[in-house]
Amino acid sequence: MTTIALAPPALARLCVLPITKRGTVVTMRSSSPSSELAELLVRVAGGDQAAFAQFYDATSRTVFGIVLSVLRDRAQSEEVTQEAYVEAWKSAPKFDPRQGSPHGWLNTIAHRKAVDRVRSAERSTKREQRHFEMEPLTEDTSDIVVARDEGRRVREALLTLPENQRTAVQMAYFEGHTHREVAERLQVPLGTVKTRIRDAMKRLRNQLGEVTS
Amino acid sequence: MSHDLHSDADAYALGALSKTESVQFESHLDSCVECMREVAELREMTAQLSQAVATAPPAALRMEILDQVAQTRQEPRAATVVAAPKSHDESARAEGSNVVPLSAARSRRAPALLAAAAVVAALGFGGWAWNSSQDAQREAEQAQLAASSSQQQAEQLTSLLAARDVKAVPGTFIHGGSGKVVYSRSAGVSMLLAADLPALNDDQVYEAWTIKGAPVKAGTFDANGQTALRLPDAALEAESVAVTVEPAGGSDQPTSDAVFSVTL
Numbered sequence: 001m002t003t004i005a006l007a008p009p010a011l012a013r014l015c016v017l018p019i020t021k022r023g024t025v026v027t028m029r030s031s032s033p034s035s036e037l038a039e040l041l042v043r044v045a046g047g048d049q050a051a052f053a054q055f056y057d058a059t060s061r062t063v064f065g066i067v068l069s070v071l072r073d074r075a076q077s078e079e080v081t082q083e084a085y086v087e088a089w090k091s092a093p094k095f096d097p098r099q100g101s102p103h104g105w106l107n108t109i110a111h112r113k114a115v116d117r118v119r120s121a122e123r124s125t126k127r128e129q130r131h132f133e134m135e136p137l138t139e140d141t142s143d144i145v146v147a148r149d150e151g152r153r154v155r156e157a158l159l160t161l162p163e164n165q166r167t168a169v170q171m172a173y174f175e176g177h178t179h180r181e182v183a184e185r186l187q188v189p190l191g192t193v194k195t196r197i198r199d200a201m202k203r204l205r206n207q208l209g210e211v212t213s
Numbered sequence: 214m215s216h217d218l219h220s221d222a223d224a225y226a227l228g229a230l231s232k233t234e235s236v237q238f239e240s241h242l243d244s245c246v247e248c249m250r251e252v253a254e255l256r257e258m259t260a261q262l263s264q265a266v267a268t269a270p271p272a273a274l275r276m277e278i279l280d281q282v283a284q285t286r287q288e289p290r291a292a293t294v295v296a297a298p299k300s301h302d303e304s305a306r307a308e309g310s311n312v313v314p315l316s317a318a319r320s321r322r323a324p325a326l327l328a329a330a331a332v333v334a335a336l337g338f339g340g341w342a343w344n345s346s347q348d349a350q351r352e353a354e355q356a357q358l359a360a361s362s363s364q365q366q367a368e369q370l371t372s373l374l375a376a377r378d379v380k381a382v383p384g385t386f387i388h389g390g391s392g393k394v395v396y397s398r399s400a401g402v403s404m405l406l407a408a409d410l411p412a413l414n415d416d417q418v419y420e421a422w423t424i425k426g427a428p429v430k431a432g433t434f435d436a437n438g439q440t441a442l443r444l445p446d447a448a449l450e451a452e453s454v455a456v457t458v459e460p461a462g463g464s465d466q467p468t469s470d471a472v473f474s475v476t477l
Contacts, residue, residue: 047287053279062272066263081270082278090281093290100253107260115228154265172229173262179229196222201255210259 037102045092052089059103060085063110070114070176078108084110115176157207165200168193222248226255251427289400310349369402371441376400384475386410386456390436392473394444394454405450405456405475413458420459422467423451433463453477 016118037058041049063084068077087109095105158166172193178195183190222233224230225238242248373379376397383393390410396403405421413419413436421442422428429447431454436438448454456473 045287045290049279052282056275056278060270060275061267062260062438064265064274065266065268068268069263069266078271078274081274082281085278086281086285087231089285090288093287103260104253104256104366107338108256111228111259111263147385151264151267158265160408169227169262172224173227173259174266176228177233178231180231182229183420188239194220194224196441197227197229199219201223201227201258204262205254205258 034101036105038097041092041095041102044089045095055088055102056085059106060105063106066107067110067114067172069174070111070118076117076121077114080113081110084113087113111173111176118176119178154208157204160207161203162202164201165196168196169200171202172197219245219248219251221249223255226259233247267358286399289376312347328428369404371440372400373397374404375403380477382477383453384473387472392456392475393477394448394475396449396477398442398449401446401449403444403446405431405440405442405444405454407434407440407442407456410440412436416461417454418460418461418463419472420467421446422455422457422471424455425451426454428455429469430463430465433459448477451477 037055040051040058041057044055060081064077064081067080067084068074071077071080084106088106091109095102099105158169161169165187168182171177171185172179177185177191180190183193186193218238220235221230221241224243225235230238230386232388243452255268265341276447348412373395378399379395379397381395383391385391385405388411392405392407394403394405407419410419418435419431421431421444423431423444423476425447429445431444431448434441434442444454453474453476455467455475457467457469457471459468
């Protein structure tokens with residue numbers, strides 16, 4: 001079951017704010033253009049820590065968000081987010097732009113770490129079963145409001161998926177289950193899950209293929 | 214029952230394969246350009262998916278991360294390596310002739326393999342049958358044979374050479390062949406290079422051990438030409454590295470005397 005609260009227009013506009021007293025630097029959009037990020041990453045690869053700080057600021061919402069989505073636990077999510085960024089720092093010199101964008105690279109690092117953590121955790125404790133709930137468009141205002149144009153686009157695209165496909169993607173990607181686990185929980189054959197995932201990804205690529213960046 | 218590995222690309226990109234399935238898929242990926250492209254594209258999309266759940270982390274996390282990063286060493290870039298000169302002369306390495314710049318590109322394996330061959334030759338490893346009539350392609354192929362997971366091994370070898378504290382400890386195998394443990398603590402890599410080993414029976418295998426007090430298993434290999442075996446991290450702290458001949462599949466503890474042993 002997914003619920004979305006309609007956003008009041010005020011929150012939907014683009015916000016650009018100066019540095020606050022807490023020193024949180026604001027990015028203009030929820031996702032920086034890939035070229036800016038690529039430039040930062042080149043500097044990071046050279047050991048530039050100021051560039052790394054900017055890189056963090058430009059990406060931390062997405063990283064923390066996906067880690068939290070998989071782990072559910074805030075304390076662990078902070079730890080894993082930290083591990084992901086430290087690994088990004090360490091392996092930045094090896095980043096090869098021919099393999100993909102900085103977004104894709106960083107997201108893979110973070111998602112992998114979250115999945116590794118949650119799967120090793122569930123060997124000992126039972127895993128919290130919660131239906132994926134999409135974050136409502138009304139965001140908590142304890143932090144700077146940043147336009148989430150990109151996020152909304154993706155959420156809308158997810159909503160256009162047939163429910164079977166959306167559930168498969170939510171359980172596999174946003175909750176970090178293996179496709180086998182998804183099959184077990186949904187009581188369907190593994191092949192069915194594989195097909196649903198593949199079809200979902202195809203649709204999403206068609207919808208989201210044109211990225212403005 | 215085998216299945217079509219191509220079909221795992223989506224699940225792989227979503228992180229939805231088990232550890233075993235991932236390893237299987239990754240070795241498929243190593244040689245399937247189509248899947249490489251597919252996975253790369255899918256990863257761009259999953260990065261977008263993550264935006265759907267973007268959430269601000271606590272402000273304090275930023276400083277913690279930046280503090281840790283300030284104390285964390287980055288991993289070395291791909292090194293620039295001198296290609297194997299016509300003679301074995303190790304000093305030619307310093308001349309800078311035939312410098313082979315390395316890229317980290319996973320999709321272009323040949324340069325990395327050439328580099329691996331060059332690294333091994335540059336280490337002056339006498340057991341390797343490099344001779345002046347071998348051209349670069351054959352060297353690359355030999356390095357590929359030597360490095361069982363070639364791309365990964367090639368990068369490990371090159372990071373070894375790039376390390377300031379790389380050490381090589383040579384030794385001989387009792388029944389023929391030579392070996393060397395090459396390691397660097399700063400790179401965090403230790404490898405066993407071996408060549409000209411006598412062939413074993415079908416039901417036997419060479420097995421490496423790291424020894425600190427007691428032997429701990431460190432990987433198995435065959436006598437196929439040249440070997441470049443990545444040793445587990447325990448090798449970096451071990452007192453010695455040894456090799457025994459074990460039954461195929463390896464053993465948890467040595468069942469025979471060492472045929473090779475070097476003190477680190």
